[in-house]
Amino acid sequence: xxxxxxxxxxxxxxxxxxxxxxxxxxxxxxxxxxxxxxxxxxxxxxxxxxxxxxxxxxxxxxxxxxxxxxxxxxxxxxxxxxxxxxxxxxxxxxxxxxxxxxxxxxxxxxxxxxxxxxxxxxxxxxxxxxxxxxxxxxxxxxxxxxxxxxxxxxxxxxxxxxxxxxxxxxxxxxxxxxxxxxxxxxxxxxxxxxxxxxxxxxxxxxxxxxxxxxxxxxxxxxxxxxxxxxxxxxxxxxxxxxxxxxxxxxxxxxxxxxxxxxxxxxxxxxxxxxxxxxxxxx
Numbered sequence: 001x002x003x004x005x006x007x008x009x010x011x012x013x014x015x016x017x018x019x020x021x022x023x024x025x026x027x028x029x030x031x032x033x034x035x036x037x038x039x040x041x042x043x044x045x046x047x048x049x050x051x052x053x054x055x056x057x058x059x060x061x062x063x064x065x066x067x068x069x070x071x072x073x074x075x076x077x078x079x080x081x082x083x084x085x086x087x088x089x090x091x092x093x094x095x096x097x098x099x100x101x102x103x104x105x106x107x108x109x110x111x112x113x114x115x116x117x118x119x120x121x122x123x124x125x126x127x128x129x130x131x132x133x134x135x136x137x138x139x140x141x142x143x144x145x146x147x148x149x150x151x152x153x154x155x156x157x158x159x160x161x162x163x164x165x166x167x168x169x170x171x172x173x174x175x176x177x178x179x180x181x182x183x184x185x186x187x188x189x190x191x192x193x194x195x196x197x198x199x200x201x202x203x204x205x206x207x208x209x210x211x212x213x214x215x216x217x218x219x220x221x222x223x224x225x226x227x228x229x230x231x232x233x234x235x236x237x238x239x240x241x242x243x244x245x246x247x248x249x250x251x252x253x254x255x256x257x258x259x260x261x262x263x264x265x266x267x268x269x270x271x272x273x274x275x276x277x278x279x280x281x282x
Contacts, residue, residue: 008172011043029049031049031195033195034175035049058153076111076242083120085129090168094233097133099239111144113126113147122148161187166188166190174196175197180263182259183260188206188245189208193210200263202258202262216230
């Protein structure tokens, strides 16, 4: 048994020989997207979906928000990595352009970026990356707040609960665990309609999905993205989706309630049960 991820349209060809060897009886992937990528990559073994999960004892609608981050402003939250600027799989550059061009300084909104420093960046580097985008001057754009501190796992819900909407500008995702964690805390999502997250994101029910992107060559420098495709994000569509969320806060709250219910279908207990069933049927 192997458990593997793929974030693009096709598993890298270097894995084909390994995955098709006789000693492998099953391959587990966390999403339909990843399963399709394995099939497209020429994998002939039995492929089963064992989804990731969320601990609903920690991530739930009753979690308390971080008092240090509280604001009366409508808050869009992004949480994740951003290592390669415009080449990165996470299109934070497009998120920043969409947000700063859509919202004016005097509008009651905030973009909170919780950027993961695990890839070697620090706050100074992130600020340089942001300023290189040529955004509006600070005194002319809506509020942007950046967090780079490591938050203990048990405290992550307090960050998610700050948000009115979680934004995930991803060009491809093997599963999209941060989307699921935010949903479990009652926060709806804006994300691409391509990737593992569409297994639990339901457009206009618990999320707003972006549909207008096109399949493009993956621009990440990682060798495993060679010859692979992912789906672009159109800035105008992103702007329109963020504006819709801001203009319809009551609908976002209802989507948040729907999100909590959907997340309950993707617990780690459920993942363990699915895995156990597959093991018993080998």
